[in-house]
Amino acid sequence: MTEKSSHFKLIQVFPEGQGEAEKVARLWPRRRVAEGRKSVEEGYIIRLINMGKTFRTDSGELVALDDINLDIREGAVQGIIGLSGAGKSTLVRCINYLEIPTSGKVLFEGRSLGEMSRKEVREARRRMGMIFQQFNLLEQRNLLRNVTFPLEIAGVPKREAKERAEELLQLVGLSERSGNYPSQLSGGQKQRVAIARALATRPKVLLCDEATSALDPKTTEQILSLLRRINEELKVTIIVITHQMSVIEAICDEVAIIDHSHIAESGPVSEIFHAPRTEIGRRLILGEGNRNLDFANGRKLRIVFDGRKAREPVISDLVLSCKIPVNILFANTRQVEDEAVGQMIVELPDSGEEAEKVCAYLRSKGIPFEEVK
Template sequence: MFCIFESGEKELIQLKNVEKIYQTENGSVHALNDVSLEINEGEIFGIIGYSGAGKSTLIRLINLLEKPTSGTISIGDRQLTDLSDRQLREERRTIGMIFQHFNLLWSRTVAENIAFPLELTKIKKKQKEKRIADLIRMVGLEGKESAYPSQLSGGQKQRVGIARALANNPRVLLCDEATSALDPKTTDSILSLLLEINKSLGLTIVLITHEMSVIQKICSKVAVLDKGKIVEEGAVNDVFAHPKQPITQEFVGAHAANKVKHSGDTLAISDWTRVRIRSVDARLIQRHLSSLFGREHLLVRVLETYAVQDGSAEETIVAIQGPAEEIDSALSGVKSDGLETEVIHAYV
């Protein structure tokens, strides 16, 4: 019901039975174990996992910086595992990447950083200057062309990273914890920019994170990686509503708990029932919130409201306090109007 991708989706990236074993002095490390994934063109695909799960390894395989020990990886109709080193280098130009710590060249200005990938191509000087100006405008860094990275905020540095990654018009943008070094507000502005780029350029984005909130804000699909294996996968809304594996439940639960923390609520969380209400119609949620606020025996607080999947639905997390029967009756009223509700945490 909330899925924004219709049939006719075209598959772009495919991993089939991929294994990655690193050989080290202390023995071998089995970083990825029988990983199979399909990512469609134009999709924002999230991969979530704890530290050491194999996320960076996975993204470096898509980026052709690592070769799988076994299994196959293809982008479009090209099987990467079959390409020569020279072909791989060419193919890599169609893939952009951004990083947690930006990886900018500190002795170069913003414009010179963005120019860097263009220097490896045969583009003419005039065209190059125009391309740089376009990219600077696209990421909202007008006026900062001559600044050095040390003179920029974290969010601005990541904007340079994004512009540089897009310089050669890639088909795919890989993001490895691209917002992990940023505060929540800056994270949101970078995620919005990624969403905008995805929409305007039709760029396929693969995003790696350990934060469920990042996944929820912009991804349409998610895969959960645990100790080198994909343990759960699906549309973000489905996985959020019905997380099956304990690790997924942990991610979803931690996400909900964070929301309460961020709301500045000083009351004990256990005294409140937290409920997620979702609808494609934001006004319908508002109407039901007003009626919840109006109920005599209930205390209601809105913890957070946000659009999921680029506006295809809206979600509100509310905390409700009061007699259990009152809460049940209030929620059945909401449900009977076709809104989806989910109790995230019930006070017992």
């Protein structure tokens, strides 16, 4: 990528055509103040209120987002997950107004972006860093000058920009390679540089759009660990856009699941994992390789094991105690919020009496379960 094309990509032009929306918004000044006050008082750094986005195409209107409501707490790691085409990337671009919502509002630090001037929106964007699946580094600049690039655009003095870039390269573990060029780096190292560049302007929020999708599992784990450290040490709110539930479980505090342009469900990661309320939630939790399990025939239970129970022979004990055979269709163990958590899909006996006996045993042991269809 050339410096000229990257310069165009990084310096976004504020779109036209929101004057009428601003005029309408001014008719309800008290409501706007109340919304902003609620955001600040309740610790929300970003609030999406009845937000929608529709694109016009040759074949008609395409609804990308419909009636999105989401509150993101300052200092949290918020996950947004969905299958391909669900609308998650459009959502993140609406958060920093790279895409202007067709309806609803985006509140940042208590203020509506739609009611800001162009200059104010540009300033708000500087407080929202962004990293992508493709790293978008300037190939003809070394690492140090890649990180100083947004500071140059912001008019920061050269010495101050250099010191800030050196500090950030040390944070991401690349201080000794500041003179290297992107072509000399691995994919994980390039993403570290992209993270350092996104942090250059000291943002309050870091938007991560499929930031680990192009990386191998080990490198993904390292990048997620770095993002968690940035969240904890710099108190930066992080919004993670992904199609991988493993990424959500590894780093996020809260998650919103998008399906067909809507938020299907949202809440703490552990709560969603233990008791998903929607079919898409269950499918995502099962994992990519198990979404096509046949739930149509027979009764099946999803059993969740917490902490110590995740490593206990629960099913063996169940079979011995109830003297009923249980068919295990799927099982795994993973880390959710630093705790070992297991899940299992089992097929119940055809006999209603025996099936109820299995359920009664699980209840007696305090093991969460739900019937899946």
